[in-house]
Amino acid sequence: MDYTAQLDQAINRLHEEGRYRTFIDIERKNGAFPHATWKRPDGTEQPITVWCGNDYLGMGQQPVVLEAMHEAIDATGAGSGGTRNISGTTVYHKRLEAELADLHGKEAALLFTSAYIANDATLSTLPKLFPGLIIYSDALNHASMIEGVRRNGGAKRIFRHNDVAHLRELLEADDPAAPKLIVFESVYSMDGDFGPIEEICDIADEFGALTYIDEVHAVGMYGPRGAGVAERDRLMHRLDIINGTLAKAYGVMGGYIAASAKMCDAIRSYAPGFIFTTSLAPAIAAGAAASVKHLKTDQGLRETHQQQAKILKTRLKGLGLPIIDHGSHIVPLIVGDPVHTKKLSDMLLEQFGIYVQPINFPTVPRGTERLRFTPSPVHGPKEMDALIAAIDELWSQCALNRAELSA
Numbered sequence: 001m002d003y004t005a006q007l008d009q010a011i012n013r014l015h016e017e018g019r020y021r022t023f024i025d026i027e028r029k030n031g032a033f034p035h036a037t038w039k040r041p042d043g044t045e046q047p048i049t050v051w052c053g054n055d056y057l058g059m060g061q062q063p064v065v066l067e068a069m070h071e072a073i074d075a076t077g078a079g080s081g082g083t084r085n086i087s088g089t090t091v092y093h094k095r096l097e098a099e100l101a102d103l104h105g106k107e108a109a110l111l112f113t114s115a116y117i118a119n120d121a122t123l124s125t126l127p128k129l130f131p132g133l134i135i136y137s138d139a140l141n142h143a144s145m146i147e148g149v150r151r152n153g154g155a156k157r158i159f160r161h162n163d164v165a166h167l168r169e170l171l172e173a174d175d176p177a178a179p180k181l182i183v184f185e186s187v188y189s190m191d192g193d194f195g196p197i198e199e200i201c202d203i204a205d206e207f208g209a210l211t212y213i214d215e216v217h218a219v220g221m222y223g224p225r226g227a228g229v230a231e232r233d234r235l236m237h238r239l240d241i242i243n244g245t246l247a248k249a250y251g252v253m254g255g256y257i258a259a260s261a262k263m264c265d266a267i268r269s270y271a272p273g274f275i276f277t278t279s280l281a282p283a284i285a286a287g288a289a290a291s292v293k294h295l296k297t298d299q300g301l302r303e304t305h306q307q308q309a310k311i312l313k314t315r316l317k318g319l320g321l322p323i324i325d326h327g328s329h330i331v332p333l334i335v336g337d338p339v340h341t342k343k344l345s346d347m348l349l350e351q352f353g354i355y356v357q358p359i360n361f362p363t364v365p366r367g368t369e370r371l372r373f374t375p376s377p378v379h380g381p382k383e384m385d386a387l388i389a390a391i392d393e394l395w396s397q398c399a400l401n402r403a404e405l406s407a
């Protein structure tokens, strides 16, 4: 086997399909978010404004978060030194899990190294706990959930995105006695639309199914204490397992599930993705705990965030640009062609110092390629004006359509 030729072939396939990913090397400026420095491949540097980050609230530079991380490093060193089972459970991990359980009004929470792993590890383990489990999964669920459901070897049914009637049809066709789990998200990050949480909880009750919700793009940002859309809609108690990340609105790193004490105990005991890996660094757990705690009370930051999203959407709509608006904080601007999307993104970066990553197939369907903006409380009027002026100019220059898509 010519291994190098095989690698070339695999990489060339991506180039041919226009799916080869190029990373933009940046250095964010602590205290000056969303400003950063772009380290060009030729070694030169350019100041840029980041418009596509998932540090939705700027918590990655919040002094209470940074202080907690510094303190933890000084107190306990760099890494945790072990898996949770073998010397890697520290007071920082326990404190963070208690903070998260309290956030979601659940008996317990379980930390993972990311929300990707939390989804994958939990969903691939549940069929071991409930033999014969049938999983009903929304068609647009994140790759981490798809992977967890796929790997578990159990029965799976995919319902059309947010289509509760289709979900019902699928449930009705199965053995009423079989254990069941419905898996979905509260905010779908590419269109920024919301999952029908209440309707899914109702249908789960009717069919005796468990519910699993991914609130990765909602925790910190929705609900009076930042527990997510289910908190906002007073539905948290109806969800069996809530998944979240500490890497986006909480600005640090890590993922978790919150659930009953028994559920967390069982996942803790059976999920290889939890058991056989080093636990989060204590400083990360400390920073995340400080962030979660802070956002339990900082409603002002959540309001500013929503306000920023509204302003950006209103201004883009004012230019007649085709944005998708489902009322969430995510602002997708549809370009509809992978080449144009990449070109716009390149021109924004090179000519205007505005960084927004192009989003292409397979992350979104072909023909809906887009720029996905994530306005935040750290984007001021100056940054907003510069973005609007740049997009307006480039849109005309590229002779793209100006017609608004409805939600």
Ligand SMILES: Cc1ncc(COP(=O)(O)O)c(C=O)c1O
Residues within 6 Å of the ligand: 114, 115, 116, 117, 119, 142, 144, 185, 189, 214, 216, 217, 245, 246, 247, 254, 255
């Ligand atoms: C819906 C959803 N779930 C899970 C994840 C994984 O989160 P993390 O970055 O903590 O692994 C992502 C990441 O983008 C996501 O969009």
